Structures are given as C-alpha cells and as structure tokens.
C-alpha cells in the first residue's frame with residue numbers, strides 16, 4: 001500500500017463576489033467546446049468569479065482562447081506563442097497573431113517571456129536566443145496594438161528585466177504568476193509593472209512572495225489561477241480551475257490587512273485598466 005496520503009479534492013474558497021482570474025488556461029482545464037466552457041465558467045461564477053482571462057500557449061491554443069472569449073461574455077483572451085515554443089513563431093503565426101491582437105476580445109499579448117527552466121529538460125524547448133527574439137516581437141505587437149503585455153518568467157529574472165527595460169514600453173506590463181525574489185518585485189513595481197499572484201502565494205514556504213503581495217501598491221497587483229497548475233494550499237498538486245482563485249484573494253487580503261471586499265474592488269479596477277475594459 002502506498003504511504004502517500006491521497007490528494008484532497010480542491011474546493012473553492014468561501015464565496016466572494018466580484019472575483020477575477022487574470023490568467024488561466026481554459027483549454028488545458030478541459031474546456032474546449034462551448035458547453036465545456038460554460039460549465040467551467042458556471043462553477044467559477046458559483047464561487048463569485050465574474051471575469052476570466054484565458055491564455056493560449058501556441059497558435060491553435062490562442063485561436064481557442066479567442067474563440068472562448070467570443071463565445072462567453074465573462075471570458076477574455078490573451079494571445080501569443082509561449083516562450084518554450086518560441087520556434088513556432090513563423091511568418092504565418094506573426095500575421096495571424098497581429099490580426100488577433102486587433103480583436104476587441106483579445107485583451108493582452110501573452111504569455112510571452114523567457115523560460116530557462118525547460119531548456120535542456122525538454123527536447124522541444126526553444127533556445128534562449130530564439131525566446132528573446134520572440135519576446136521582442138511580442139513586445140512590439142503589444143506596443144503597436146495598445147494591448148497589455150503578459151509576461152511569463154521561469155528562472156530568467158535577469159534576462160527578462162534587461163529585455164523589458166531596453167525594449168519599447170507597452171501601456172501595461174503584467175508579470176503573470178509572479179514568483180521572483182523581493183528585489184525583482186521592488187524593481188518591477190518601480191517600473192510600474194503589475195504583479196499577478198497565483199496559488200503559489202499561499203504555499204507555506206513562500207513568505208517572500210507574500211511580502212511582494214503586501215508591498216504592491218493598489219493598481220499594481222492581480223490574482224490568477226494559471227490553471228490547471230498552481231493550485232493553492234491546502235490543495236497543492238491537485239488540478240486547478242478558475243473557481244479556486246478565491247484562495248489567492250483571501251491570502252492577499254490577509255497579508256495586506258485589507259477587507260476581502262475592498263481587495264476585490266482594487267482587483268477589478270486593475271483588471272479593467274490593464275485589459276482596457278474601462279467603461
């Protein structure tokens with residue numbers, strides 16, 4: 001018999017109205033058809049989640065994200081080629097992503113960025129120079145389209161902060177699933193970037209991440225699930241979905257010493273601003 005305890009089945013946090021999930025992957029959560037998308041959005045709504053931004057990793061996934069956003073009024077899309085797949089950014093992909101960026105339901109160019117973690121671990125992971133070239137192309141697209149830039153960073157703090165500093169500046173830069181040390185958080189906040197906190201902000205050892213969430217000024221933080229990964233404590237390791245985003249919200253409210261409802265207000269104002277949804 002296995003000594004491992006079975007993983008608990010994740011549940012949403014207590015109902016909190018007006019929640020947002022700033023970065024998730026609906027298709028990777030198994031929601032591909034209109035019906036499946038509605039089912040996952042309905043479960044999120046039951047937990048208080050009003051709006052979701054779904055992200056595609058490759059061109060086909062970006063098309064699916066945009067289609068999901070066009071099918072469901074609570075869903076918005078971010079479109080790009082993921083850094084680990086940067087070699088897929090050929091001329092045809094560039095042409096199509098440029099069209100997608102002009103769609104009103106596409107609210108961000110992402111996720112793009114740098115990922116050194118998978119180099120050498122995955123045979124298909126794009127090398128760093130190809131990732132950087134793709135990142136710079138996506139930054140230019142964010143600038144020319146006026147959409148937010150949504151950044152993925154895995155073990156690439158230095159390179160990423162360098163490229164972001166010397167490239168043209170998009171209107172908004174979101175560091176999704178922010179997981180970097182506190183000095184990077186401070187520098188990013190100084191530059192006006194928005195830090196988006198996923199379920200890992202609740203992990204027991206992540207005091208430094210909670211400190212980043214504590215010091216982020218109003219208007220410079222978001223929450224997300226990055227589902228199907230990054231499930232919050234105490235459900236770590238289980239499959240994630242947008243209905244579980246409330247765990248990060250309660251965690252941020254606690255570390256910031258704010259009422260959860262007040263926090264939700266701030267999250268919505270930031271979501272509206274970064275994704276260009278101001279009424």
Ligand SMILES: [Zn+2]
Pocket residue numbers: 111151152153176177
């Ligand atoms: Zn990512």
Ligand SMILES: [Zn+2]
Pocket residue numbers: 023024025055111226
């Ligand atoms: Zn993601």
